[in-house]
Every structure is written in C-alpha cells, then in structure tokens.
Amino acid sequence: ASAQFQLAVPVAVVFAPGSVPGDLPRPLPFRDVQEMEISVNLRTSITSRYETVYRSTTAQEETALDAATAREADAALRPLQDASLGSVTVYVVPETSSLLPQGVSIYVGKHRSALVRAGGGLAALRTRIRQLTQVMSFTASSIATALSDRVPDGQLSPDARRHLKSSLGYEITFSLLNPDPKSHTVDWDIEDAVNRYVQPVLDKLSLVANFSVDSQILYYAVLGVTPRFDKESSSFLLSAHSLPHVINPVEARLGSSAASLYPVLNFLLYVPERSHSPLYIQDKDGTPVSTNAFHSPRWGGIMIYNVEAPASPQASLPLHVDVDMVRVMEVFLAQLRLLFGLSREELPAEFLLESPGNEGLADWELDRLLWAHTVENIATVSTTLTSLAQLLDKIGNIVIKDDVASEVYRAVASAQSAMAKLAMGHLHSAFQASKEAVTSSERAFFDPSLLHLLYFPDDQKFAIYIPLFLPMAVPILLSLAKIVREARQRKKEPTKMD
Amino acid sequence: GGMLATALLLLLLLAAGPGRARRDALWEELLLSPLPSGDVAATFQFRTRWDADLQWGAVSHYRLFPKALGQLVAALGVRELHLALTQGFWRTQTWGQPPLQAPAGAELWVWFQPTVTDIDKAWKELSNVLSGIFCASLNFIDSTNTVTPTASFKPLGLANGTDHHLLRYAVLPREVVCTENLTPWKKLLPCGSKAGLAVLLKAERLFHSSYHSQAVHIRPVCRDPSCLAVSWELRQTLTVVFDTFSSGQGKKDWSLFKMFSRTLTDACPLASQSKLYVDISPNNKEKELLEVTPPPASVHEAIVQGDKRTYAVYDLLSPSLFNTSRSLNVQLKWKRPQDSSELPMPMLHAQRYVSGYGLQTGEISTLIYNTHVYRAFPVILLETVPWYLRLYVHTLTIITKGKENKPSYIHYQPAQDRRRPHLLEMLIQLPANSVTKITIQFERALLKWTEYPPDPNHGFYVSSSVLSALVPSVIAMKDVDAEQSPLFTSLFPSSDGSSYFVRLYTEPLLVNLPTPDFSMPYNVICLTCTVVAVCYGSFYNLLTRTFHVEEPSRGGLAKRLANIIRKFRGVPPL
Numbered sequence A: 001a002s003a004q005f006q007l008a009v010p011v012a013v014v015f016a017p018g019s020v021p022g023d024l025p026r027p028l029p030f031r032d033v034q035e036m037e038i039s040v041n042l043r044t045s046i047t048s049r050y051e052t053v054y055r056s057t058t059a060q061e062e063t064a065l066d067a068a069t070a071r072e073a074d075a076a077l078r079p080l081q082d083a084s085l086g087s088v089t090v091y092v093v094p095e096t097s098s099l100l101p102q103g104v105s106i107y108v109g110k111h112r113s114a115l116v117r118a119g120g121g122l123a124a125l126r127t128r129i130r131q132l133t134q135v136m137s138f139t140a141s142s143i144a145t146a147l148s149d150r151v152p153d154g155q156l157s158p159d160a161r162r163h164l165k166s167s168l169g170y171e172i173t174f175s176l177l178n179p180d181p182k183s184h185t186v187d188w189d190i191e192d193a194v195n196r197y198v199q200p201v202l203d204k205l206s207l208v209a210n211f212s213v214d215s216q217i218l219y220y221a222v223l224g225v226t227p228r229f230d231k232e233s234s235s236f237l238l239s240a241h242s243l244p245h246v247i248n249p250v251e252a253r254l255g256s257s258a259a260s261l262y263p264v265l266n267f268l269l270y271v272p273e274r275s276h277s278p279l280y281i282q283d284k285d286g287t288p289v290s291t292n293a294f295h296s297p298r299w300g301g302i303m304i305y306n307v308e309a310p311a312s313p314q315a316s317l318p319l320h321v322d323v324d325m326v327r328v329m330e331v332f333l334a335q336l337r338l339l340f341g342l343s344r345e346e347l348p349a350e351f352l353l354e355s356p357g358n359e360g361l362a363d364w365e366l367d368r369l370l371w372a373h374t375v376e377n378i379a380t381v382s383t384t385l386t387s388l389a390q391l392l393d394k395i396g397n398i399v400i401k402d403d404v405a406s407e408v409y410r411a412v413a414s415a416q417s418a419m420a421k422l423a424m425g426h427l428h429s430a431f432q433a434s435k436e437a438v439t440s441s442e443r444a445f446f447d448p449s450l451l452h453l454l455y456f457p458d459d460q461k462f463a464i465y466i467p468l469f470l471p472m473a474v475p476i477l478l479s480l481a482k483i484v485r486e487a488r489q490r491k492k493e494p495t496k497m498d
Numbered sequence B: 001g002g003m004l005a006t007a008l009l010l011l012l013l014l015a016a017g018p019g020r021a022r023r024d025a026l027w028e029e030l031l032l033s034p035l036p037s038g039d040v041a042a043t044f045q046f047r048t049r050w051d052a053d054l055q056w057g058a059v060s061h062y063r064l065f066p067k068a069l070g071q072l073v074a075a076l077g078v079r080e081l082h083l084a085l086t087q088g089f090w091r092t093q094t095w096g097q098p099p100l101q102a103p104a105g106a107e108l109w110v111w112f113q114p115t116v117t118d119i120d121k122a123w124k125e126l127s128n129v130l131s132g133i134f135c136a137s138l139n140f141i142d143s144t145n146t147v148t149p150t151a152s153f154k155p156l157g158l159a160n161g162t163d164h165h166l167l168r169y170a171v172l173p174r175e176v177v178c179t180e181n182l183t184p185w186k187k188l189l190p191c192g193s194k195a196g197l198a199v200l201l202k203a204e205r206l207f208h209s210s211y212h213s214q215a216v217h218i219r220p221v222c223r224d225p226s227c228l229a230v231s232w233e234l235r236q237t238l239t240v241v242f243d244t245f246s247s248g249q250g251k252k253d254w255s256l257f258k259m260f261s262r263t264l265t266d267a268c269p270l271a272s273q274s275k276l277y278v279d280i281s282p283n284n285k286e287k288e289l290l291e292v293t294p295p296p297a298s299v300h301e302a303i304v305q306g307d308k309r310t311y312a313v314y315d316l317l318s319p320s321l322f323n324t325s326r327s328l329n330v331q332l333k334w335k336r337p338q339d340s341s342e343l344p345m346p347m348l349h350a351q352r353y354v355s356g357y358g359l360q361t362g363e364i365s366t367l368i369y370n371t372h373v374y375r376a377f378p379v380i381l382l383e384t385v386p387w388y389l390r391l392y393v394h395t396l397t398i399i400t401k402g403k404e405n406k407p408s409y410i411h412y413q414p415a416q417d418r419r420r421p422h423l424l425e426m427l428i429q430l431p432a433n434s435v436t437k438i439t440i441q442f443e444r445a446l447l448k449w450t451e452y453p454p455d456p457n458h459g460f461y462v463s464s465s466v467l468s469a470l471v472p473s474v475i476a477m478k479d480v481d482a483e484q485s486p487l488f489t490s491l492f493p494s495s496d497g498s499s500y501f502v503r504l505y506t507e508p509l510l511v512n513l514p515t516p517d518f519s520m521p522y523n524v525i526c527l528t529c530t531v532v533a534v535c536y537g538s539f540y541n542l543l544t545r546t547f548h549v550e551e552p553s554r555g556g557l558a559k560r561l562a563n564i565i566r567k568f569r570g571v572p573p574l
Helices: A059-065 A070-080 A122-136 A140-146 A158-162 A190-205 A240-245 A247-254 A325-339 A363-394 A402-424 A427-445 A458-464 A466-497 B002-016 B067-076 B119-134 B179-187 B196-200 B256-260 B520-544 B557-569
Strands: A003-015 A030-039 A044-056 A088-093 A106-108 A113-117 A169-178 A184-187 A210-219 A228-230 A235-239 A264-270 A279-282 A293-296 A300-304 A319-322 A351-353 B024-034 B040-050 B078-087 B105-112 B167-172 B211-222 B230-242 B271-279 B290-293 B298-304 B307-315 B331-334 B348-355 B361-370 B377-385 B389-400 B409-413 B422-430 B434-444 B460-462 B466-472 B499-505 B509-511
Touching: A003 A122, A003 A363, A003 A402, A030 A122, A030 A140, A044 A122, A059 A070, A059 A088, A070 A088, A070 A113, A088 A122, A106 A122, A113 A122, A122 A363, A140 A363, A169 A184, A169 A190, A169 A247, A190 A210, A190 A325, A190 A363, A210 A247, A210 B067, A235 A240, A240 A247, A240 A279, A247 A264, A264 A325, A279 A300, A293 A325, A300 A325, A363 A402, A363 A427, A402 A427, A458 A466, A466 B520, B024 B196, B040 B196, B040 B256, B067 B078, B067 B119, B067 B211, B067 B230, B078 B119, B105 B119, B119 B167, B119 B179, B179 B211, B196 B271, B348 B466, B348 B499, B348 B509, B361 B377, B361 B389, B361 B422, B377 B434, B389 B422, B422 B434
Parallel strands: A003 A044, A003 A088, A088 A113, A106 A351, A169 A210, A169 A264, A184 A319, A235 A279, A264 A300, B024 B271
Antiparallel strands: A030 A044, A106 A113, A228 A235, A293 A300, B024 B040, B040 B230, B078 B105, B078 B211, B105 B167, B211 B230, B271 B307, B290 B331, B298 B307, B348 B361, B361 B434, B377 B422, B377 B466, B389 B434, B409 B422, B460 B509, B466 B499
C-alpha cells in the first residue's frame, strides 16, 4: 500500500520588540511555507509543511514577556496563543533578554510555545525554529517509528520497537508480586498513588486513547531466573542478559483482562523473597542499575523493591512492609512515558525543556504523540484494507455483506478525511478521523463472515472431483503418449529408408 | 449527646477504614468424609470475602479476590455466578447426600443485575469470557441450551428481588473436565497451589478418581448482621471421590498421602482460617469404629443435612500442630471390618433413563424416591430437553403408588427448533416412603447434515434433570451461625430448623438420533465419476482409435511359446 502523507504544522513566529532580524525579506507580518520531505520507504513518503506566520508581538504579549523568568512568561503567554492541537508558537526575544538563563537560547514551555533568543540573521533563526518545531511536533525518526511496520528492518533504531502500537484504548495494570508472603506482608496504597500520580497523566492522555487502571497483588509469583549471589556486596544480582527470562513465569499469573480487548501495560513491583534479598539488577557493564527496574518493550516494566533487613535477626515474621509509592511511581511513570515514546530525546545544550510538572506531560508532547498516532493509524487502516483486498483476491466467492461494505467505505472516507485534515494542519480532527477509520477497518476485517475457513478452498473442490478427472485423464494421456511415440517413429523411418 | 457520639464513632470508623484494616479475608477448609460405600470424599472449600462493592466498576484494586473474576462481575452486571465443572456422576444411592452437587459436565447459572438491559448479550459474553478463563467449552452455550427456570434456582446471596427474567441457566453435559480446567481454577486461589490446603491439589491424583467436581460461586452477602452494606464472596470448591477400596487391597484405610501423594506442611499464610475436618461420625449409634491419627486437637459436632455429624478438626494455623512433626498426614483406620451391606438410604434420590426402541420415538422416565418413613415433602423437578427431542406433553404421566399424582405447579416452555430447548418445571408432592415415576414421550427430530457433531453415532446428551427439595430433617436443627459452622451449610440457607435444602441431579441421558451416512455424498460422487469416466474412456477410444489390418509380425508371446513347443516336437515352426 502506498501512502503519501502531507503534514502541515501551523507555526507562529512572534518577534518581541528589539528582536527583529535585520534581513527580513518583507515587512512584518508575512507568511511563508517551508516543505521538507521524509521518505520512509519506496512507496511511503511524508511531506511536512511548516506554514509559518511571522508577526510582531501584541501589547498583551509584550507584558507577558516582561515576566521575570521563562516559566512565568510561559504561564502568562498561554491564554494569548493559538491553543489548537498541533500548533506551535515561537516567541523571539532580544539577544540580551534576561528571560532565558545564561547559555540557553531555546526554552520550550509546558504548553505549545517556546522562547527563542534572537541572534544571527534570519537564516540562523530559521534553522533554530525548524529544529524547535521538529522537537515540538515530529521528526523524521518519530514518524519512522510510527510507521515501523513499513520501514526496512535494518534502518530502525532499537528504540523504535519499544513504543506501543496505537490503539483506541489501553489497560494499565499494576501488580505487586510477593513471592514470599510468609516472610513479608507487603502493603501498598495503590489507590492513592494512582489518583495522585497516574491519573493526571492519563487525564491528559485521554485525548489519545481510553485508559483503565487496575491493580492486583499476586502471591507466590516468582521470577523465572535464580539470581546470582555476590559475596562482595552480600547481595543477589540479576544480570542484564537474564532479564528476558524473568517475565515468562510471571506473565502466566498476571491473567488477561476479561472485560476488554485493549492492549495491556503491565507494571510489576517485585518484592524479592527473604532468601534472595537484597536483589539488584546489573546492566551490561556489571554496574547495578540505580532504579533497580527495567522495562520490556510493548509490554511494561518491572521494578524490584528490596525490603530492608530487620535490625535484629530474631524479628518476628512476617515482616510488615509499607511500599514507598513515590519512589515506585516515579519509576513506573518514567517507564510509561518511555512506552508511549514520550521520552525526551538528547538535545543540544542550548535547549531548555520545562518539566511538565504534576501533569506528567507537556501539551506539545501530547501533540507529538498525536502526530505519530495519526500517521500510524492511517498506515494501519491502509494495511488492514490491503490485506482484506488480498483475501478477497484469494477467495473469489467470499461474500461481502452490506454492513461490511459500508464499514470499508467508512474506513476509506475517514482515512481520506484524516489525510486531508493533516494536510490542512488540523491535528485534532485528523486524529479523530483516523481513529474512526481504524475502528471501521478493524470491524470490517474481523467480521465473522469473512473467516476464510468458512469458504471451501478450490484445491479441495478439485480433490473431490479427482475420481472423475483421473480416469478421464488416463485415455487422454495414453493417446498423447501414443502420438509422441508415432511421431518419433515417423522421424526415424526416413533415415531407415536411406 | 447521642448525635455527637455517633459522629465520633463515624469519624473513628472513617479513620480506621482505609488504613491497616484488611478488607478481604480468605478461609480454607478441607472436609474428608468416608462414604458409606467405602470410598472417601474430599471436599475443598476456599472462601474469599471482600468488603467492597464490586458493581459499577468502582473498584479496581484487587488483593485476595482474583482480578479476572472481579472485572467480569463489574463489567457484565453479574449479581450471582455459579459455575461447576464435573467429571463423573455422584452416586447418591451409595455415597449419600453430597455436600455440594453438580451435574456431569459443565453447569453455569447466573443472576444478572436488574440494570442489565440486554441479558442475552451479557450472558453470551459472560460464557465466552468464562470459557477463556477456565479453558472450558462454555462458548458452546447459546440459546439452544439456555433456559430461564422459574422456580428451581433462587439467588443464594443477597437479593432484593427474584425476578427470574434475570436468571440464565445452562448445562453442557458433553463437557469433559480435565487438568486444563483445574490449572486456571487453582490460579485463582491467592496462594495458588504453593501453600496451604491447595498443595494437595495434584492433578494426576485428582483425576485418578471416581468423581471430580470443581466449582466457582460468586455472590453478594451481608457485610455484618445489620446488613447495611454488601460484601462479595467467592467460593471455590472442589469435591473429589477416591476409590480407596479397590486401590487399597480391599482395605478401607486411607491417609492423606495415599490419596493425594502429598501431605500438609503449612497453612496458606494469607488465610484467616485453615482447617481440616474429618468426618468420624459413628454410623449406627455403636461405638466408634474408626481411628484417626494423629489425634485431633478438637472435635466439632454439627447437624449437617439433617444428620448429626462429628468431625475431627485440625487447625493448620495453630502452632502446636506442626510442633511434633513437620507435616500432617491424617490417617484413618477401621477398627474392625465394616458391614457394607447396610447402606444408609438417602432420604431423597432419583434415577432417570430413556426407553423405547427404534429411531423414531422414545420415552424419558424419571424415578424419584422418598425414603422418609412418615413425612411427605414436595420437590421441584426441572427438565431441560434439547429441541431435537420433541416432547409430547400430553403423554406426561406422574404416578405414585399406582395412582396419578397431580403436580401443584407446572411451567412448560415448548422448544423452538434451533432456537431454544424444552423447559419443564413441576412441583410434585412426594408421599412418605414412595416411588414417583414420571414419564414423557418424545419424537426424534431429523437434523440438517451440518448440525451433527463430530462422531454423531456416539449419541446426543440430554442434560441432567434437577431436583430441588426441602427435605425434612431427622434431628431438629438449631439456627447456627453461618460463619461458624464448617462447610457448605452456609451456601444454601435453611428456611427453618425442621428441614434442609437438597439439590439433586440425575444422570445425563445419551440418546441416539437418526444419523445419515455422512460418506454418502462422496460415495455418490465417486461412483458417478467412475461411471462417467468409463463411458468417456470408451467413447474417446472409439473416436480416436484408428483401425488397420495387422501385419503378421514376429509374433507375440503365444506364438513364440508355440514355436518352442513345436521345436521340441520336431515340427516346423509357424
């Protein structure tokens, strides 16, 4: 399936007084469009259009930019800017502005705006702005990750496989594994921790998908690997190469969700047995991992939570353990961001990213996710419909019911509208349309009437008529053989005559 | 003053609520009872109670209650769920009344919340999800084997209405229960099979038995006697009957190790109660015939199913139990050979069979025995017959002691072909010391050729009929505290002290239906094709063969043979 995407990013570049570069081609305000080509594979290419409006600040914006720190300015500017999803507003401040700390020339706020220090000519500014808009919307690699099914294997970074596939919903399950309930009574206040730390992030992400959160405690669930005892530190160690074997036995206990078909994200907190604690994870170099946690791509994460040994060895068992949820949730939230592809990339030192705070997610990070998911959804729809078409090609007498057909039409229409909206820069409606397209295409593809086993394959029909074909073929083949023999003889005969 | 005190109390309660206090608890029990026939029945019960309201999906943080089942209850609006998977048939006549009965195969009955709008859809979804959880073929439950009984199945838990439209009941008598069903069942236990009584649940022993039945019961119960709040209760029960008589060289002695090839070493650390009961009731008021070792710490007397029972109790949580030896291997020895000829007759038992000859019509007969010497009692009979056996209701006869017995309540829902089964429910009065025979004739329907299951000549199962009765008890029962008494007495509430509830299942029936020869179409194709091919071959030969006069050649085999013989005879060759 070939696909030509056009992604339009509305960018507004706002010049504060004293920051306008001297070599502007036209007086402010003016528009300009820059295009960039990202090619994923031979048949899929992506054109990104940066539709930029250059203007000078309004009076309100000027007062907002007069704030003492970048963070305050960011908060003050928020109500003044275009709040639609996917848009980027860049405020250019004078080179001497004290708003940005020393050495920092680009500040990305919590919302959809950034502050850029003026300096150099328009060309230098443009490179900076392009770099910035890519950080805040999408880069070639983030799009390639979203289309990872279409990218040839070698070209993809290992990180790309980590991200969760786009889906209409996700289930997040926190499991506390207590393999040794005789020695440890472990309590965790997961309800409070979820409400306090996870829910704000999910509220923000609710635009992307539906989320449901639950938790369970599993007893006698052990890891699949026996850790190695290290005499020096008198602790137990799990080496990085044994981690792949850890999950399988645990996975059998986790159980699948009964109520929905969404992919499940598992976060496990493992309290090692008394006979195996303390337990530490070692990375490839042999140094202990500071978080004592690891994640498994597209599956979830595991954190090992060691219980402090009691002061006296005679302490009565079971030991009561109250899990420090702040420490645990910090790790799990970081893993959650990682799994959604929200990890912050390595950026040049001149960039300063505002921490998203309690919400766990900046507005522009949400936009990044939406860009990637929209593209991925459209690609998925195209793949699904292509395989449906292939199935129809293979089995000619398959019956497409009217409702399946209408789902297919709806999927195509929604996908087209999603692409059109992307080209116009309406990210939110594009994402909604792409979601609808995925729903319709999946519904069509998984319709029970399209089960290919329901249809009699042609080779079996042929097999049934073998008793007819075989005896009928015998005289034909015999006479063919006879003709060949006679033809050969006739060829030989003239030579004999000589 | 009163107001203030109440407020203070409330505050205290609130403070204590979300803190350290556990809101769920687990009790585990094992009952070993020697059966009159010499076999031994072992009944496990794992009861999880959770002081939370599972409905509306408000709760999503699970501890002892399994998440898979909790989500199911919340998502599908289940008020009460009873699932039993059974291999074998409980022989009431020789084994006596079972603690908990289930029909052969899979049985599922569910009460839904009144808020569920499309019960049939929820029921379908539920059976599909359960079939996934328990690896059973429950997904074969559809409208052709689902019924809505009106009287036989009442909610066992807290219910403020018994609108039977919210009930669905289905039995799959063909279901074979095996290890793959046991493993997920064990996985639902908080301790798995790693500790506590569940270590005895070793599949190779459990299925090497005469009867195996595992069940899951979920129901809402009162949180406290005032019953202002609801708790949810999950009971996982497993009953298994070991044939110790034939495997023990003619002796009826048994031990835990002999039966399960394991012994008990500890209690599940999560359980608030972990007890092993051995039924040591003397059989006929003589002195005790059996001897259990190690000697039990305490003996519990209870009235179970109208009979006085004595139990030896081993409390696995008491530290003294494992003081002397590291493991507990309860053994039972009979002091002298027991007379097996005098089996105590169960008060109520039943039998069912199919009769008739040929493949057109037949008759289902059910015999219900009331062996009580002087008390008559009513029984509700539920028959579910698949649509392909067309019942003739006018042939329904109920005869007791040679006279017609008119049922005081009949609910009959005729079958619809390929849509729903027959449902027949009757309330029949059983006179004292009587046999009641119920017969009904049926005609076998012809199925479409795609409707036959694989191996159609095996026959078609008709699920067990269900008898529900309040049987008068021999000994007056006290109204005991349900929490205190061991096992099962608390699942079926007894209405008053003079009778107890019994549910019995009869044998499932196996009926042959007229079965076509399925290879016939292919045979016809083969035969026709051969004939066509032969005709075609000769016709083709006739058309393509060229005829010409055969020139004398060196001759064939016959000629050469003839020449050799001629040579011997000295005659010139041909």
